[in-house]
Amino acid sequence: MPTYVLGVSALYHDAAVALVCDGVVVAAVQEERFSRLKHDASLPVRSAKWCLDRAGITADQVDWLVFYEKPLRKFERILTNAVATFPRSSGAFPRQMRAWLGDKLWLRGNLCAAFGVRPERVLFSEHHLSHAASAFYCSPHAEAAILCLDGVGEWATTSLWRGRGSEIEPVAEVRWPHSLGLYYSAITAHLGFAVNEGEFKVMGMAAYGVPRFRAEMDPLLHLEPGGGFSIDMDKFSWHWHASEAAGAKLQAILGPSRFPGTPFTPTAAAGEGSPREVEECQRYADIAATAQAQIEEAVLHLARHAKSTVGGDAICLAGGVALNSVANHRLASEGPFASVWVQPAAGDAGGALGAALWVWHSVLGNPRGAAMRRADIGRDTPIARSREILEDLGGRPEDVGESAPERAAEDLAAGRVIGWMNGRCEWGPRALGHRSILADPREAATRDLVNQRIKYREPFRPFAPSVVAEAADRYFDIPAAAAAPVRFMLATAVVRDEAKAQLGAVTHVDGSARVQVVDADSSPEYHRLITRFGELTGVPVVLNTSFNLKGEPVVSTPVDAMASFTRSGLDVLYIDGLRVERPK
Amino acid sequence: MGVFRRAWLTVASEFSWRVPGRPQRLLAAFSLAERGSMMDMLAAVEATTRRDMRRKYFIHALDEGRHARIFADRVRDFGQTGRADAALEDSGQLVEAGIVGGKTLFERFGEAKFLAFVYVAEADAVEQFNVYLERGLPDPATQATLRTILKDEVFHVAYSRAEVEKLRKEGHAVDKMCRDLRMARVWERYLRFSRDVGTFVSGIWLTILYFVVLAPFRLFARTEGGGWQPASAPRADRLAAARAEG
Amino acid sequence: MSESSTPSATETWLLRFGTAGALVAMLGRGKRWWMVPLVLVLLLVSVGLLFLTNLPYLAPFIYMVF
Incomplete structure (x- = not known):
């Protein structure tokens, strides 16, 4: 009898489902492709139905449904943080509690109701473990260091793992609120782009600038001698503000933030805009270039630590920051590993696939299968x-x-x-x-x-x-x-x-x-x-x-x-x- | 009910258009609504089994998409580029406004009732815009925008009415459907109002709870430091660990 | 999705009690044991919030009283 594992990611951004049968990916798809809502985070019921129909099975035949993170640990972090940042978090607290106490905390029941699976068949992975699994199990490497970098999971924002055969062991983590993903998002917001959407635009903008804000920005993101990093949280507000990642303190360091929608006309496209506008745009490009340089160096720094701690020739990456293709180039060019492998769905959607593969390989003890050579595993039409x-x-x-x-x-x-x-x-x-x-x-x-x-x-x-x-x-x-x-x-x-x-x-x-x-x-x-x-x-x-x-x-x-x-x-x-x- | 609705629109339009700052918010809301309509019509194209209706729904969807853009352009004329972009691109706004989310209209209603809904909604929109134009609201440029869009909306009313009449001849109780849909729209507005009340007042209570209950615990909680920290070793019983929600 | 596997209202509430118990137990075992009283208060609040999530049309009447 084949074993079907349905991996689910949802509730934050990029809800997705991955259906794995005996370790082979049958289908994986993001809910936004059905709902037509970009970054749709709602429970991916349509995606699940499509995947099950594709496999020719019903929900009753799903052996395990695994959610990609531990909701109670996430709630623990949110509540601890609200207390630790008292009284500044008073604005964020009501909205967070409404969302959690009214809905997100009761996830097991919601999953059963939405997907038609019995409670005893519902499992929960961990956020960074799901990322790590999505990278390692899909790679061709029998052994590898695994680095996951994102905004935040339950507590970890960056994590290091050792992958060996079917096993993934945790080695170390950097914890909330120190987050490379949220740092880059704060700069994204300062540059007038939407968070979780505009990060790619910052990468594009960075190429027009030079990293001349190192003196101002290096104290914000500090690379530690022990191989990790820390953020000067005094200058940021993502850990207590309801909506802003950074406010007046960052503007005091970098100058006024860019108003959303303002045309970007740096020196390279000179001829458009007044001299003052061109100068302002160049400042934005230089901030982007500085932040990009910092992220690249942070990734290299973390990778060197991975090499010295875990060793081996290969590193696997996942987490939203792993979508920074410029940093990946730098890692491949200058980093200590001979091979870099990145999960194509490195963001939260990939967690659905990682969770499913983790259940198959690590929980159920099955050997590794073939590496992921193709990414076309989603929806099609006759x-x-x-x-x-x-x-x-x-x-x-x-x-x-x-x-x-x-x-x-x-x-x-x-x-x-x-x-x-x-x-x-x-x-x-x-x-x-x-x-x-x-x-x-x-x-x-x-x-x-x-x-x-x-x-x-x-x-x-x-x-x-x-x-x-x-x-x-x-x-x-x-x-x-x-x-x-x-x-x-x-x-x-x-x-x-x-x-x-x-x-x-x-x-x-x-x-x-x-x-x-x-x-x-x-x-x-x-x-x-x-x-x-x-x-x-x-x-x-x-x-x-x-x-x-x-x-x-x-x-x-x-x-x-x-x-x-x-x-x-x-x-x-x-x-x-x-x-x-x-x-x- | 039409009389009450018209009276309400007449009164509400004064507030909507004359209070500073409100016109651009209303136009952004129209843009968002049109975008939601486009999505509903495209979902109908996907879901319908009536091949004769696919192209009608598709053309309707393209019209709604164009209207969303026209309204957003008018919002930009007020200097509100951010608000215009959000209406066209921010999916979260569609969900928060209750315009989309969960099942599509076609999935909820089925073909017959969906057509009745289209007729009712388009007829209401035509009436709403006519009230604004009759009262000379709000300004000439926005009136021109409304007139442009009204031409298409009148066509939408015409084709959906024709389809509804076909349904009547097939034996569907269309008058009851339309009445029920109008009541449902009023009920949904009440639900949205209730949710807003609930959100507002629960916000007050949770804020009180925050200051009264959380304060003493502040002594125990600390923000974590940076740098690498050891990760917890996984439990030996993997399945038991996987069953745990925390 | 299969209708027969959808939990009933009673099962749903039992699952929620299970989750609440798991949350308290998790905190009690770990270094954040001090959060248990806070969480118990919040779980009481959640009853009200769940009630309002499922019956939003009652909100204006309830809040007129409270």
Whole structure:
């Protein structure tokens, strides 16, 4: 009899479900792809139903449902913190208690009611353990150091583990309120971006600046001789304020915060904005650059400690901070490990998968299985339904069948921007050729076109390239230790000087690119598409950004795709073997 | 009920549009509502088995998405870029306002009642905008915005009314459905009001509890220091440890 | 999801009592034993909050009295 384990993450951000059968991932998907609410944190009932339907089972046949953290320990931390920060936490306390005493504390009953599972089958992992499991068990390494870095779990904000075979042992942790994730989020908020959304924008902005605020900001994030770090909590308020991570004290150090929505026109884009505006924007970029440098050095510092404590040649990363692809590049280039592996869904969604795998391997004592080589383990749509939807919505689809990749490459070479929906959704925030908007990467003007007419993003934000594995080295300098993360677009690389002129739309202002290396085994259609594009243009690289409009989750179904296609400036839409062209 | 509703709108519109700061909040609320409607209509496209209705729901959804953007642009005209962006992008606002969350309207109502809901909601929106325009509220630029959107809303009323009439011919008790839906909308407004009252007063009680009960415990609690600390060893009985919520 | 596995109202309250007991026991075993009295007060408050979460329409009437 097969054993089904359903992993669930929810209630904070990025609710998700992962269904594992005898250690093999059947399906994993985020709730936002169903509800169409970005970062939907509600109990992922729709995701669970889809995963169970995919496996052909009902809730009665789920052997174990495991939640990705311990709710009572989390409540303990929240309450202890409220007392420790008395009376400043008076503003946050009522909202926290309403949420916990009215709902979150009673999670076991809520899980049983929502998912139709008996209470005796409900288990609880731990937050950082779920992250660690998602990284280690999905990696190809029999032994590795595991580093988890995020905002906070129950108590830990950073944790170090030793992974060996089927076992994951805790080694050390850094505890609340000292948090790299929340530090970066505080800077994100200071720079006028939304927390849990804007961190990637800070990374993009950092490339326009120089880290000239080290003297002011290094005392805020202190790297300790013992290999850990601490935060000067006197300057921050995330541990007591209802909504702000930092306030007047940080502004006294860094200057006024950036008002949300203010245009960003630094020196590199000079010619726009008054001299004062340009100067202010440069200050923001320099703050971003400083914070980014600090995070990179903190990650290196923690990794060196991991090497000296746990040893080995490989390190596995998870937790939201592990999505900082620039830091991952630095770790791979300068760090002490020969191999870096990062969980594609390194944020809280990945905890669902980690929790399920932890139950299978560690609790039930089963040996390791194959490593995760593909991220397309999410939702898909039968082609017959796709065809019916497109016909009904007036798309007049053309059946191009197996030649879809080659036709798409021809469209790209003709200067068209295409929506590419192929197979199952990706697991994690990166679009990897299954739910992607693709364009010709060669001219810088394409970047501006895609930003302005399709994604409606801030102009300073870069786009990422996908390159076929055989040609990757020709265009990008990728450290050997980053060979795994670049397959999932989780580490940046340096664009080679001789290639920059050919990759104008995907080379960031500092000469880097968050590249995806595509191999034929794990993404055959996407590999064919890029290969054909290379045959037509001489450059086997495409611009790849997620297939979604601003403020919306990545598209999941043909309806989502048509809605985004119709409301944007995309020229052509591909859904598996069906092609829809925008009427001229 | 139509008379009472119109009277309420007439009175409320004075407050909504004339009090400084309120117009931009109301326009942002309209943007949010239109965005929620777009999501409901797209969910109907996914869920319906009636192929003839898919394209109608889809066009309706595109209209609502465009309206959300138009209202947000008007909010930006007031210099409130942050509020406009939040209305268009912040999913949390949709949930907090009770516009989305849990089951979609189509899942809750089924096809027939969903169509009746669309008709009732669009007709109410047309009436609401007409009241504002008849009273010359609020300002010429916003009136122009409302007139633009009203054209589409009138079309939405027309097509949904036609579908509702088809349902009547099929034997559905559409008049009762529409009455029940109007009552349900009033009830939901009362529930939202009740939740707001509950939130406000429970906030007061919890704040009192905070200052009275927590204060003595302050002596025992400390903020943790930074740096590496040893992690707790896992329990030997893994399954027992996994069953524990804490 | 299966309707037959959904807990009844009685089962739900029993589960909540179990959770409350687990919380008190966890704190009592550890170094934060001093929080037990505080948590007991909060658990009493939670009864009221749960009541209002499930029956929100009563809130205006209850708060008129309290």
